[in-house]
Amino acid sequence: MMSFSPFMTALGVGFVEATEHGICRVQLPGGDTRQMLCPTGASSLLTDRAAEMLTCYFRGTPQPFESLPIDCMVATDFRRMVIEIVRRIPYGGSMSYGQVAAEAGSASASRAVGRIMAVNPVPVIVPCHRVVAADGALTGFSAPGGLELKKSLLIMEGIEISGQGMRSKIVSYKQQKLA
Helix, strand or coil: CCEEEEEEECCEEEEEEEECCEEEEEECCCCCHHHCCCCCCCCCHHHHHHHHHHHHHHCCCCCCHHHCCECCCCCCHHHHHHHHHHHCCCCCCCEEHHHHHHHCCCCCCHHHHHHHHHCCCCECCECHHHEECCCCECCCCCCCCHHHHHHHHHHHCCEEEECCEEEECCCCHHHHHHC
């Protein structure tokens, strides 16, 4: 049975949906509201908790999204591994598509990582906005608002953006992992 809860941001209303296995979709606000898929059904403890966390996140407060179960039952092993790696990228951190691919055991699969991030049904909870090109360029963000939203989320998390690229203000994910 599906459950859903709305969440509020300065950009408008978003929705979070869940199955009995976990969060399965986050619809971020913004973009063309006529194309927004409004879920139906009742809320659950999980969707209410996720919606509250998303509201707080969009107010600038880091949230432990990795504590939320997600429903990735139809994912391949590689896809699940990529999702778990991306979920561990900390607030204000980033990784390149190639770094994610290498950590997933397939250093040459950066394009596959990009495709996985492009169809991420749970943006922010799986923080695909923290995955960037090897040179720091902001590429690909299919959520409403596109690259402008990706840029805004990274800035909110304390990452400096100059031109089309970024520079982290905090220790990078790889440096934290090695420390």
